[in-house]
Every structure is written in C-alpha cells, then in structure tokens.
Amino acid sequence: MVRNDENTTSTIGEQLRRAGIPRRDFLKFCTELMIVAPIGLSITRKAWAGEVAADLLKAQRPPVIWLHFQDCTGCTETLLRTSRPGVADLILNIIDLEYHETLMPGSGKQAEEQLQSAMTKYAGKYVLVCEGSIPTKEAGIYFKLAGKPGTELLEDVASKAGAIIAIGSCASWGGLPSAGDNPTGANGVADLIKGVPIVNLPGCPPNPYNLLGTVLEFVRTGALPELDSNLRPKFAYDRLIHEQCPRRAHFDNGRFAQVFGDDGHRHGWCLYKLGCKGPDTHAACSTRHFNEMPDVWPIGIGAPCVGCTEKEIAFKVPMFQQASVHNFTPPATYPPIETGAGHPAHIATGLAGLIVGSAIGAAWTAAQRFQSSQEGAEANPPEPPKEMLPADDDPPQSNGRGQGA
C-alpha cells in the first residue's frame, strides 16, 4: 500500500509513473475495462483503449476507504486475484486505497488513526467501499471495530463519504448472513444509510471490474453510473445471464444435463435442470468472465448459477430448484408445414363403419317389426268408445286413429 501524504493531488498517471507500471499494462487494463463495460459508462465510450487511458491518466486518484463487516473477504480476494501481471498492483495504484483492513500492514491504534485521518482529509470526497452485511440485532453487538458496533462505524464513515459502493451481496442486501432466520439482523448498506449516493455491486463475489468501472466513472465525471431499481449499475447488471450464456444453444436445442457427472454434464450441456438460475439472474458473468480468463465463472466450469446478484434468489431459493424462465424465446426446432389433423386409420374407419352399419340395421329391423305390429293392429281395429259415438246409428268410417290433420 502506497502512502502518499505529500501527493494528495496526484493523478493516476503520475502515480503509475512513480510506481514504475509500464504503459502497456495500463493499456491492457483499459482494454479490459472497455470489454467489461462496453456501454453505460462515459469513460469507456471511446474509440480505443488509448483514448480511455489518456482520459483516465489525467484523473485524480480516488481516495477509497474500505470497510469490512460480516463478510468472508471473498470480494477483496477477487479484487486481488485479477490475473494479468501487475494488475493487483495496478488496482492499488489507480485507486488511492487509504484504509483496508486486509491489505494494510498497520493494525490496532495505527490503523484506527489512519482511518480517522483519511476521513478528515478527504471528507465529502472519498469513496466508501463496504464489504459484508451490518448486524443490527442486540444493538449491533455481533460486529465491533475499535469497541464500536458496526452500525455506528458505518454511520460515522458514511456520513462523510462522497459515494458508497456496497460490494458483494452481503453489503448490498444482507447476503449469506441474512439467510434463513437472519440471527444477527444482518442488513445491507442501503437499508441503513440514506442521503449518500449508494451503488450496489452484488455478486458472490462480484467481478472486480464492475468495482473499478464504477469508481473510475465516479472520479472522472463526479456522478455514479445509471442504476436499476435495485441500485445496481446498468452497465453490468442490465441483462440476464441466460441471454448471453455460452450454453444457450444447448438450452434451445433441449440438451440438458440431468444429473451432475452424466454424459450431458461432461459434454457441457445446459445446466438448467440442475437448478441453474441464469434465466432469473441479472449479471454480466456470461460475457465478462473472472480473472480475465475465458470460462472462469460458475457455468463455465459446470456449476449452475446460484443467482448471487439477485436479492430474492441466492441464499433464499434452494440451490437446485429450477428457475422460472421470463423471456420465452423459440427453441432451435421448427414446426412442420402441416400440423393439423392426420389421416384416419383404416381400422378406425372400419370400426366406425361397423358401428354405424349395425345401428342402421337395428333401426331397420325395429321399423319393420313396428310396421308389422301396426298392420296387425289395423287388421283388427279396436271398437270406438261408446260414449264418443253419435246418437244416431251410423258408425263412423274412420280407421280408429282419429282425424288426420
């Protein structure tokens, strides 16, 4: 960690030169940034990486205070595990990391002093990065730093921050510590702090370039990138993983891995039936893999997406439960030209003919019998009822069936 008390106004360019970072490395970094955030950030809206670099080199290094709460330090780890040579170093030189419990050599009183001095020196300008959820139950006793509960610490540091970045799902809305009964009353930063611009970068862990893009955008323009309803920057969280998944062709062709380790799983088929939450999850993972290495992301290594960037999915929905598909699209198959009625089978036609024929035959026989019984009746017409007969002795010539209408 580079202390630069005397260089408070140094630009990124000056700092890189002082640290001996080659321009080539920085250009690579800028290229990566352009790939990660092709749209949605003003800093990457340039013709090529050289322009992005020229622009960024002029920028003031943003002072960053990084606080840990209930976390696993995974977000810090992912930041340090960026794999291009010197990038970890680069990251530490691009931002002016004033306080970070994992990375700083000092501890105890020394560290606390550094935090206080940074807060005073860069009051209203520094970027506060929070990692981990903040416990609120029992007056916040489940997390304490320098004798103060996490809630108090957060309020202190956040009140003077220029912007807050909640990195990881825990800092965004509670994450893993808030799962189930939420025993510590874990909360995200945005649940506790109002009045300071907040960006959520959910993920377990999130892609470090999302953090760098957001920080650099804030430094260069003084404004945060465009956010969605969950305070996630749209440049990284606007699309569903499913939309650009490299295994999407398998989904559309109906090729699914049914159990872990089966033939389909070995062949890299779609993981939907293993509980992949890709169709439900907004994140850029499917196009921006981790550590700048192709296929380094859950689905890439055959593990179904757990939906860590969604508030209502990761740690809430069972891991192997099938996700619901939102934007239905056609499969890779086509309906044939004729889909309507087929041709009746010969046996069916024969059966139907038999049934109809026997019905007609039965009706005919019945009619014949009825007729003969009528004829029999007509041969011996019943006597007309006496009271119907007129007074005179002239019997009617009717056939006994009454007057025809």
Place this chain on the structure above:
Amino acid sequence: MSLTRRQLLKIGVVGGTSAALTGTAFAEEEPAAPHDAVGMLYDATLCIGCKSCVVACANANGLSADTRVDPLHQAPADLNSFTKNIIKLYTPAAGESGPYSFVKRQCMHCVDPFCAAACPFHALSKDPTTGVVSWTADKCIGCRYCQLACPFETPKFDWDAFNAKIIKCEFCKERLEKGQEPACTFVCPKKAVIFGRRDLMLREARRRIKESPGKYFEDHVYGEKEGGGTQVLYLSAVDFNKLGLPKLSPDEHPSRWLRWQERIMKGFILPIGVYGVIVGFLKQNFREHDKEMNEEHKKTGLLPQI
C-alpha cells in the same frame, strides 16, 4: 292440394316482380387493392429461420409466449391465439429431393378478404386506404365464420379466454400509425421479409425473378393473383403448395358470391317476395284444410280437430 290457375298466377306475379326489381345488372369487376395498399414480400430463399420475427411480433402485439407444448420455450405448433406470425420448416419427404425451405405464415391481407365477406357483422373489415384487414372487438359475435372462410387458416380463436378474441396479424396497426413498419420486417436481419407499398413489393418481386430466372418456383409470385390477390407476397424455390399455401385460382374470390348475395338482398325486396309466395301457399293450404274439416264434420258429426 289443388291450385287454381288464377291463384298460381297471383302468387307468381308477386315473386316475379320482386325478382325483376332485384335482378338489375351489375358490372362484373375484379377486386383491386387500394392505390396506397401496403404489402409485404417474403422471400423464402433469403430466410435463415432465425425466428426474430416471431419474437418481435409477440412483443409488439403484447402476446404472451405459447409454452403449452414446450414449457421452456415459445414454441407454437401453428398460428394460434398466442401467435400471429410463425416460421415453419418444409422438409422434403423421404425419397424426395429438393431444397429445404422456411416459410413465414401470417395473415395474407387478401385484396378481397374471405373473412370479411363471411363476417355477418363486419367485425372484420378492410381499411380503404392501406388495405389492412383488421378485427373490431365491439362488432364480433364470436361465430368464427371467418375461421372457416379463410383459405389460409389464419384467423384464430382465443379458446381459453372468457371474452375471446379473434387473433390474426393486423400489420402492426399501431406501429403503422406511428409511421413505423411492422415489427417482423423491422427486425428481419436478412431482409427476407420487406414492407412497403404493394405495387412496389410486386415490382421488387418481379425484378428478383428477372434477375435470376429459374431460381424461384415457376417464376411465380404467390399472392399476385391467388384468390383475387393478397397483400402479402411470396417468393420461394419450393412449390408453394408444399409450403402450406393453398392453390387458389384468380377468380376464386368472395366478392363473386357476395355480389349474388347483394343482389338477392338488395332493398330486401326479393326476401319479401319469397315470403309473400310462401304465405300465399300457406293460406291456400289452410283454406283447403278448413274445407276438409267442415266436410268431415258434416259427415261424422265429430268436432273439427286440427
């Protein structure tokens, strides 16, 4: 029953007059598309079967995906109440040679629409300017005559709905009003389906045929003349009949029959005439019936019964 000559003449005069009144001559004219009729040209040889148009159509028309066959995909088996536009695949039957072909099916927007002719309440009507055949919910009685009348089997009934609709392509009416082209032609990445004035579409189709003679089936534009002409035109390398487009002769259009219906119904004179004839016969029958009754009564003394 016996009719006197006089009675027969009396009845004949009423019917004959009404027939003469309605039987005025009509000029036999072929149906023609409106001058500014819009049209679509689908070239099956350009289509790559990406189904972008299927998705765009559903989105533009607010149709939910048909997931009844395949719960994970929008996979309609045919045009239905979820689907106004579909891409189908023609595969040559076993032992048959020839190319595969996609075909886009939607309402053909006939120059002389069969559905509108069959509709008893003009719920289906043809726009006099653009020629778009559209459905009006307020007039529909749900008889589904349109479904039976359409030779292309296009109008579909929303069987699952309580207040059912007739679902069919309406050339994205709302988009046309905003000056946009229909969603399907807008998204087509290969411009396999294009939109414009019908006469320009027809000219373009002829140009393509002229440019590569023999490429298209019988060098023919389907929809130019079929069933009196349609506003959706097709070019294909495969027999149109195999793509599910029926063989229709040019004079097989509904106005031929509709004309007779109009003649018969004109001024409602012929129906009244026919009614008069029927009443005349009935009256005659009743008179004879009464006479027989009275005779019976005189003979037997039984009270007259009907």
